[in-house]
Amino acid sequence: MTSPFAPGIVSGRLTPDDLARNFGDLHPPLDAHEAHVAADRCYFCYDAPCVTACPTGIDIPLFIRQIATGQPEAAGKTIFDSNILGGMCARVCPTEELCEEVCVREVAEGKPVEIGRLQRYATDSVMATGRQPYVRAEPTGKRIAVVGAGPAGLACAHRLAMKGHDVTIFEARDKPGGLNEYGIAAYKTPGGFAQAEVEWLLTIGGITIQNGKALGADLTLEALQAEYDAVFLGMGLGGVNALAVDGADLPGVGPAVQFIADLRQSPDKGALAVGRNVVVIGGGMTAIDAAVQSRLLGAENVTIVYRRGREAMSASTWEQDLAASKGVRILTHVQPLAVHGTGGAAEIELEYTSDVGGKLTGTGETFRLPADQVLQAIGQKLAGETGLTLEGGKIAVTGPGRTSLDGVWAGGDCALGGDDLTVTAVAEGRDAAEDIHSKLMAEG
Amino acid sequence: MADLTTDFLGIKSINPFWLASAPPTDKEYNVRRAFEAGWGGVVWKTLGSEGPPVVNVNGPRYGAVYGADRRLLGLNNIELITDRDLYVNLEEIRRVKADYPDRAVIVSIMVPCEEDAWKAILPLVEETGADGIELNFGCPHGMSERGMGSAVGQVPEYIQMVTEWCKKYYSRPVIVKLTPNITDIRKPAAAAHAGGADAVSLINTINSITSVDLDLMAPQPTIDGKGSHGGYCGPAVKPIALSMVSEIARAEETRGMPISGIGGITTWRDAAEFMVMGCGTVQVCTAAMTYGFKVVQEMAAGLSQWMDEKGYASTADFVGAAVPNVTDWQYLNLNYVTKARIDQDLCISCGRCYAACEDTSHQAIWMHEGRVFEVNDAECVACNLCVDVCPVEDCITMERLPGGTVDARTGKVVSDEYANWTTHPNNPMARAAE
Ligand SMILES: Cc1cc2nc3c(=O)[nH]c(=O)nc-3n(C[C@H](O)[C@H](O)[C@H](O)COP(=O)(O)OP(=O)(O)OC[C@H]3O[C@@H](n4cnc5c(N)ncnc54)[C@H](O)[C@@H]3O)c2cc1C
Ligand SMILES: Cc1cc2nc3c(=O)[nH]c(=O)nc-3n(C[C@H](O)[C@H](O)[C@H](O)COP(=O)(O)O)c2cc1C
Ligand code: SF4
Numbered sequence: 001m002t003s004p005f006a007p008g009i010v011s012g013r014l015t016p017d018d019l020a021r022n023f024g025d026l027h028p029p030l031d032a033h034e035a036h037v038a039a040d041r042c043y044f045c046y047d048a049p050c051v052t053a054c055p056t057g058i059d060i061p062l063f064i065r066q067i068a069t070g071q072p073e074a075a076g077k078t079i080f081d082s083n084i085l086g087g088m089c090a091r092v093c094p095t096e097e098l099c100e101e102v103c104v105r106e107v108a109e110g111k112p113v114e115i116g117r118l119q120r121y122a123t124d125s126v127m128a129t130g131r132q133p134y135v136r137a138e139p140t141g142k143r144i145a146v147v148g149a150g151p152a153g154l155a156c157a158h159r160l161a162m163k164g165h166d167v168t169i170f171e172a173r174d175k176p177g178g179l180n181e182y183g184i185a186a187y188k189t190p191g192g193f194a195q196a197e198v199e200w201l202l203t204i205g206g207i208t209i210q211n212g213k214a215l216g217a218d219l220t221l222e223a224l225q226a227e228y229d230a231v232f233l234g235m236g237l238g239g240v241n242a243l244a245v246d247g248a249d250l251p252g253v254g255p256a257v258q259f260i261a262d263l264r265q266s267p268d269k270g271a272l273a274v275g276r277n278v279v280v281i282g283g284g285m286t287a288i289d290a291a292v293q294s295r296l297l298g299a300e301n302v303t304i305v306y307r308r309g310r311e312a313m314s315a316s317t318w319e320q321d322l323a324a325s326k327g328v329r330i331l332t333h334v335q336p337l338a339v340h341g342t343g344g345a346a347e348i349e350l351e352y353t354s355d356v357g358g359k360l361t362g363t364g365e366t367f368r369l370p371a372d373q374v375l376q377a378i379g380q381k382l383a384g385e386t387g388l389t390l391e392g393g394k395i396a397v398t399g400p401g402r403t404s405l406d407g408v409w410a411g412g413d414c415a416l417g418g419d420d421l422t423v424t425a426v427a428e429g430r431d432a433a434e435d436i437h438s439k440l441m442a443e444g
Numbered sequence: 445m446a447d448l449t450t451d452f453l454g455i456k457s458i459n460p461f462w463l464a465s466a467p468p469t470d471k472e473y474n475v476r477r478a479f480e481a482g483w484g485g486v487v488w489k490t491l492g493s494e495g496p497p498v499v500n501v502n503g504p505r506y507g508a509v510y511g512a513d514r515r516l517l518g519l520n521n522i523e524l525i526t527d528r529d530l531y532v533n534l535e536e537i538r539r540v541k542a543d544y545p546d547r548a549v550i551v552s553i554m555v556p557c558e559e560d561a562w563k564a565i566l567p568l569v570e571e572t573g574a575d576g577i578e579l580n581f582g583c584p585h586g587m588s589e590r591g592m593g594s595a596v597g598q599v600p601e602y603i604q605m606v607t608e609w610c611k612k613y614y615s616r617p618v619i620v621k622l623t624p625n626i627t628d629i630r631k632p633a634a635a636a637h638a639g640g641a642d643a644v645s646l647i648n649t650i651n652s653i654t655s656v657d658l659d660l661m662a663p664q665p666t667i668d669g670k671g672s673h674g675g676y677c678g679p680a681v682k683p684i685a686l687s688m689v690s691e692i693a694r695a696e697e698t699r700g701m702p703i704s705g706i707g708g709i710t711t712w713r714d715a716a717e718f719m720v721m722g723c724g725t726v727q728v729c730t731a732a733m734t735y736g737f738k739v740v741q742e743m744a745a746g747l748s749q750w751m752d753e754k755g756y757a758s759t760a761d762f763v764g765a766a767v768p769n770v771t772d773w774q775y776l777n778l779n780y781v782t783k784a785r786i787d788q789d790l791c792i793s794c795g796r797c798y799a800a801c802e803d804t805s806h807q808a809i810w811m812h813e814g815r816v817f818e819v820n821d822a823e824c825v826a827c828n829l830c831v832d833v834c835p836v837e838d839c840i841t842m843e844r845l846p847g848g849t850v851d852a853r854t855g856k857v858v859s860d861e862y863a864n865w866t867t868h869p870n871n872p873m874a875r876a877a878e
Binding site: 033036037040043044045046047048049104105107108 | 512513514792793794795796798799811815835836
């Protein structure tokens with residue numbers, strides 16, 4: 001084992017036991033009794049606000065009642081009817097900003113029904129059977145290409161397969177799952193859940209995944225359009241915004257998403273190198289996850305620096321509190337000026353900012369923090385050129401994901417609208433599938 | 445601290461809380477511990493005739509109905525009377541009574557419906573020095589198949605006959621325990637009264653099947669693939685027991701007859717409710733079986749505090765106080781008009797009242813923009829359903845319309861006068877108001 005205080009970017013700062021504990025389940029599953037007690041708190045509200053707040057519109061009061069009456073599998077089916085990745089969403093949704101935020105018991109008592117954990121209980125019950133409650137409709141003979149095996153692409157493919165269409169997913173990476181596999185924090189989805197979920201989802205049949213096939217490199221949109229009856233694009237945001245300061249090219253400086261992807265792919269967390277002093281730049285979920293996981297790997301000092309105030313951070317208050325509870329320091333109204341070091345990052349130079357009427361300016365007051373590792377999490381962007389009309393850097397869509405090209409749909413992070421959450425990607429993929437189905441069936 | 449000392453039929457106990465005849469009172473060991481915990485009295489687990497005792501099943505004897513968090517709401521049992529030797533029980537009763545002169549010790553008895561059987565056992569019970577006897581005419585399972593328990597309790601003539609034998613061969617108070625498995629509870633109570641009973645106690649357990657095992661296709665508890673109905677008790681039976689108690693308390697033939705109330709009593713409040721309905725003492729079984737003997741401490745402290753708050757010096761001050769207010773439907777004041785009112789500050793916008801009223805009542809609740817719920821007086825019939833389904837206490841209340849105001853639903857001016865169905869113009873039998 002390396003000393004926790006070893007300088008530089010090194011591996012093995014913590015014991016295997018500590019690492020195992022740190023990367024265990026953030027919210028352990030409910031057991032049957034706990035689930036009953038939690039389910040009993042649901043009031044079965046009329047026109048329940050939680051349903052409206054769920055981007056996939058899961059019938060939450062119904063599924064909770066099904067848990068209460070002793071049928072978690074039926075509850076699971078209610079969830080999957082609206083959201084086939086309900087298992088992942090149960091783990092990663094920021095419920096404190098979605099369903100649980102508007103739960104009448106949150107409003108009344110500050111203690112919502114534990115919808116997320118109940119959802120996990122129900123979906124786990126179904127997945128434990130190894131079966132899914134859906135069968136394919138009669139084959140339609142229609143063939144659809146889906147680009148990207150992330151939440152949007154998978155949800156779209158599943159719904160299309162259910163309707164009897166044949167789906168081929170082209171995925172640039174080696175494994176399906178998108179950010180479920182490469183992005184989401186390890187402690188939210190431990191135990192290889194992302195791959196297990198994809199395997200379970202594929203048991204519907206009619207879906208083929210071709211890994212290592214990237215649109216732009218290995219395929220063109222024109223070719224897909226020519227060969228398939230419809231195309232759905234769900235390739236997320238493959239590019240990262242670059243850090244435009246001096247020293248950004250020093251070893252030790254890199255994108256947070258890459259750090260997280262490496263972490264997710266490493267079976268042995270002890271082999272992962274992390275700095276003693278880590279500085280993360282950004283204010284979103286990625287910044288939080290990179291910072292928290294750096295701490296969990298054993299970094300001594302982890303600081304998030306964000307150029308505006310806390311209220312402007314896209315990470316929820318709950319996420320910010322989680323980071324604080326893991327010992328991450330959040331500095332706001334601070335922007336990076338330069339990274340210093342010889343042969344590798346050693347310090348980051350920062351400047352205070354003032355935010356007047358939305359206009360951000362440096363105050364001129366600067367300071368430095370030790371930083372042997374700098375992770376930039378200042379946003380992802382669409383990678384590659386599709387020839388489609390863009391808006392705000394994303395693929396412009398109308399209604400259920402229709403792009404500027406006839407026969408081409410898009411959804412998830414790569415498309416305009418939505419919150420850049422797993423659950424919105426699922427909703428958009430599903431809705432596009434319904435639209436594709438209607439369109440193809442109308443064409444005959 | 446109010447004085448909880450109770451005098452029931454001349455039997456004194458330190459409080460009105462007695463343990464009902466059941467497993468908690470099955471033997472000396474339990475009863476001593478119950479008295480140490482603070483119970484005012486016990487009705488000993490029912491004794492049978494001399495000779496080989498009954499046997500119980502050797503599989504499960506209880507079934508349960510649960511509320512949230514596995515809170516036991518109803519318990520069902522197929523247990524019989526004591527399965528221990530008569531003389532062992534009698535000796536234990538004698539010892540316990542001698543050691544606890546300030547507690548009530550009542551002996552429950554169930555022997556065949558023959559004069560000789562009663563003539564044989566009563567002197568033996570008398571010798572123990574116990575304060576009185578309770579005739580178990582209630583057990584609805586097992587014993588009833590043998591012509592005892594509820595098989596007797598369902599035939600008023602038998603009740604009267606056996607009660608008369610007891611009064612003939614036993615000198616101390618005789619309490620008749622009634623079965624609720626009967627259409628009109630006033631009949632057996634009147635028969636006990638006619639037979640000379642000093643008091644009635646009720647209710648014994650209600651015929652029940654709590655659940656069915658859907659794999660075995662058999663009632664639960666299941667004994668080797670079969671089940672039998674049992675007797676139901678616990679919080680779930682309280683409303684039934686209270687109603688039966690009130691019927692006896694106000695019936696002409698039995699009015700004023702001492703009553704020991706039983707059925708689902710779990711808290712001091714339950715006990716107080718039975719007492720104001722006419723019960724001089726209360727008996728508890730399931731609450732003790734669920735939480736242990738210690739529950740009596742909450743009951744005693746609670747009743748005492750409530751008495752202090754109300755200014756009652758002794759239990760006799762309020763026993764029966766609610767009986768005059770139990771009446772027939774036909775005498776309820778039809779000019780008492782109320783409307784539901786929703787307190788917007790307390791409302792948490794769950795919409796349960798809306799679903800209930802809109803789907804199953806009178807479509808009298810509006811759902812406004814932003815999940816604001818409001819009562820439409822023009823439709824509200826004041827049924828109270830919204831109040832009952834609202835998860836927030838006192839959020840919805842019933843407000844009386846003062847005389848002189850117009851009821852938006854009927855368009856009529858509300859009158860201050862009392863007027864009931866007997867004189868209502870829609871009543872074909874209406875007597876002209878004098
Ligand atoms: C670090 C991090 C943490 C997050 N945490 C949460 C969280 O806790 N909760 C939450 O709800 N959301 C979270 N999100 C957001 C969430 O992961 C995304 O909104 C969601 O995954 C978007 O789904 P998608 O299908 O649109 O895209 P992605 O999940 O990005 O999937 C796109 C897929 O397309 C593939 N692809 C890309 N380009 C091509 C190409 N040219 N050809 C073929 N395939 C291609 C990719 O390899 C990938 O598999 C997080 C995001 C990040 C980055
Ligand atoms: C397991 C069990 C055994 C019982 N045995 C007797 C009995 O032997 N004699 C009797 O009079 N009542 C018997 N009862 C009925 C109780 O005395 C009491 O009337 C009934 O349980 C209702 O009161 P509760 O709701 O407080 O339990 C028994 C009840 C139970 C649960
Ligand atoms: S009292 Fe009955 S009718 Fe009136 S608002 Fe409530 S539920 Fe509706």
